[in-house]
Amino acid sequence: MTKVLLAEDDPTISDPLARALRREGYDVMVRADGVSALAAASTGPDLVILDLGLPQMDGLEVCRRIRSTGIVVPVLILTARADEVDTVVGLDAGADDYVTKPFRLAELLARARALLRRSSSDEGQGARVRIDAAGRRAFSGDRELQLTAKEFDLLRVLVREGGKVVSREDLMREVWNTVWVGSTKTLDMHVSVLRRKLGDDATDPRFITTVRGVGFRFETDDGDF
Structure with a gap:
């Protein structure tokens, strides 16, 4: 079963999102702070959905540490910050895609499916x-x-x-x-x-x-x- 790590400290977002992901057939781990999210990332999830505004360790730092440790996993960041500078910083930290809050659930699920398809495909063939x-x-x-x-x-x-x-x-x-x-x-x-x-x-x-x-x-x- 595909494993998804959802790192979000707001239960009004994490609870319905986790339910939606489970309806899609994913095994969902929910973490509410950056430290526990980073620890969960080391267990080998297939996708990380990462809020930038996490307590203890913010999402940008979690993303940087995931990449610095060599963990290969697609990262989809959630941000309430509409400022483009923050978005660019998030992508430069190693995120693969982003969704701004408030988001449409269908869009987020589509982004998640796209990232999972990309990660399971062979990208090393020099595709045109x-x-x-x-x-x-x-x-x-x-x-x-x-x-x-x-x-x-x-x-x-x-x-x-x-x-x-x-x-x-x-x-x-x-x-x-x-x-x-x-x-x-x-x-x-x-x-x-x-x-x-x-x-x-x-x-x-x-x-x-x-x-x-x-x-x-x-x-x-x-x-x-």
Whole structure:
């Protein structure tokens, strides 16, 4: 049975969420603080759903320690912080995806299923990325990527310009229909999420490379996506 670790200190959230996960057929462990959550993570869950605002040890630190100990498990963070900086920090700490509170239960369960599918698939085969523009669907090999509208639009532009550097200005204009006038935290957040969903390693990316001071490049072997 698939094991899910749910680390959430608010019982009004953890109780109904745990019931929903169990209805999905998962074996759910619930922990209400960061220290016990970190200990439970070492028992080998298949997925960690991690609130950032945990007592004793916050969710960001729990996530960092999970990654630093070499535990291989997808992490879905829950956050009440709408600020994009906090979201980016969470992803940089090693989280695979995030959901902001209040969330729709169906969306969270869909994100959880997507992460579990990704973790069970073989991501070491150098799978190509394919875009179905008409159907607004994206695939990595045979695996369909679960993307938001903006994530899809961003990936579509990067893949279309494969092998070329796309500037931040061009991405902001084409994806967000706006002129870039300073901060691009929104763009950085979406690139971080895309990398996680593609299974990219930030230190040795197979797909999206950051070109400092300019923008991003989608890496290709032969121009065939």
